[in-house]
Amino acid sequence: MKNYFYYKDKKQVVPVLDKEKNKLAKKKLAEIYKTRKKLIPEYFLEKWQDVALYNPSGDIEKANAILIDPENGAYDLSNHLNNMTGKEWVKFSCSWFIFNALQKDLKEEREISPNTQDHPATFSPTMIEDFVKFFTKKGENVLDPFCGIGSTLVACKRTGRVGYGIELNKKYYKLSIKRTPEFKKNIFNKNAEDIKKLNLPKIDYSISSPPYWNVLNRSTKNFKTDRTKNGFDVNYSEHQDDLGNVEDYELFLERLAKIYFDIFDLLKDGGYLTVIVKNIKKEGKMYPLAWDLARILSKKYQLKDEKLWIQDKVGLAPYGYPSAWASNILHHYCLIFKKK
Ligand SMILES: C[S@@+](CC[C@H](N)C(=O)[O-])C[C@H]1O[C@@H](n2cnc3c(N)ncnc32)[C@H](O)[C@@H]1O
Incomplete structure (x- = not known):
């Protein structure tokens, strides 16, 4: 029986x-x-x-x-939050995870277009799937205001969510559409600072990784030489609206925060926002981008906490050696906010 x-x-x-x-x-x-x-x-x-x-x-x-x-x-x-069993829920609740690029994702990207390698800083759809599955139910709306080549949108496609994306660079925008043609009408080649003009519907969840200030414009020589040799982009664009080109750190924070505050108004009550960022260093000085953003966005959102994304397959460079302490930063903060 x-x-x-x-x-x-x-x-x-x-x-x-x-x-x-x-x-x-x-x-x-x-x-x-x-x-x-x-x-x-x-x-x-x-x-x-x-x-x-x-x-x-x-x-x-x-x-x-x-x-x-x-x-x-x-x-x-x-x-009311997701379609997970208690066991799946608890598994995701760990405050850290190790994730390195997956062959499966790279293969999917390259099959669509070899040009996806052009983008200097993408994240993996598989990694984002876990977030999307935790913070939404099937059929709900997910927004990435810095969608790049559409990794969040691919995660939405794979998990049966409805993806929305904004991307300033036309080349990346076109790749997003190529990867997820089903979301074509939801993907905009626009400045995310104009998000309020886009007539977006209510959003159930937003996840994104913005430019890490102008870090790409001052990346190490090796990064630039290697990528230039292969014909890949070394920054997102030369566009003045590109937040990766804002020189002044405080101004960058202000413009970035304004975009996430605009998203607050689009989010459903009780909806979550995840922002993936890193603390960064410039000429020996640390700029706590993740912590600064957490503090600023808390003026409107409820800061729930963080989930640390750790990469353990990236080589270590001898920064500071042999005279000073300087770490290799191989972790990102997935900051989790809630609209209360
Ligand atoms: C860290 S990347 C995001 C990559 C994306 N997660 C992916 O996997 O493809 C940041 C993106 O923000 C875009 N961007 C920069 N300023 C922007 C703006 N004002 N509005 C919309 N997109 C912008 C850049 O072109 C870049 O593709």
């Missing part, structure tokens, strides 16, 4: 063997399907015949979660 009810026993999710309780659970599941179908993620609907009811203490009256495979955890029907 199929088990319709599970509970937790000594940290293990196990079936309740009582026949009466299983009968009751089957009835309750049918009722949930009839009256609360909208709350059930697609994955559970597709396999509804395999779904069982779950309550950790085995209280059928209070049971409000469903599962298919106990190994994957149970989905709480009062989850």
Whole structure:
């Protein structure tokens, strides 16, 4: 006989063997399907015949979660944020993660166009998929105001979310469209500072990585020589609206923050914003870009916390050696804000 009810026993999710309780659970599941179908993620609907009811203490009256495979955890029907089971949720909640570029993503990019290598600072769609899956449900709207060659949009395509993007550089904008033609009408070749003029719909979640100030304009000689030799871009553009060309640090912060404040007005109440940035160094001085942005954006948003993205496959350069301390910065801050 199929088990319709599970509970937790000594940290293990196990079936309740009582026949009466299983009968009751089957009835309750049918009722949930009839009256609360909208709350059930697609994955559970597709396999509804395999779904069982779950309550950790085995209280059928209070049971409000469903599962298919106990190994994957149970989905709480009062989850308003995402389509994740408790197990998946907890896994994402770790405050750090290690992520290096994936061959799978590079292959996908290059199949679309070898020109994707032109862009000097992209992130991986696979990495962004995890964020999008945590902060939205299927079908919801996700915005990247600095979408580059469209990595966030690819993450949206893969996870069934609706992607919106803004990108100043026409070449990158065109690559975004090439990678995600389904979002063509949602991708704009514009200055993100004009976001309010774009008539965007309500946004459920925004994730982006802005220019890290003008860091590319003063990258190390090797970076420039290697990329120039291969015919790749060494900065995003020469455009005056390109935030990567703003010389003054305070002015850069002000213009960047204004874009995220405009997004505040587009975000649904309770929606989240993730900004991926790094603290940077210029001529021996540290500019705490991540911390400064966290402080400034907190004037409007609630700063929830950070998730550290660590790259552990990047070579170490002998900065400062042999006389002074200077680290190789191989971590980024994924700053997480909420619209309260
Ligand atoms: C760090 S990159 C983002 C890359 C993107 N995450 C990807 O994976 O392709 C920052 C992007 O912001 C764009 N940008 C700079 N200033 C902008 C502005 N004012 N409006 C819109 N995009 C801008 C740059 O052209 C660059 O592509």
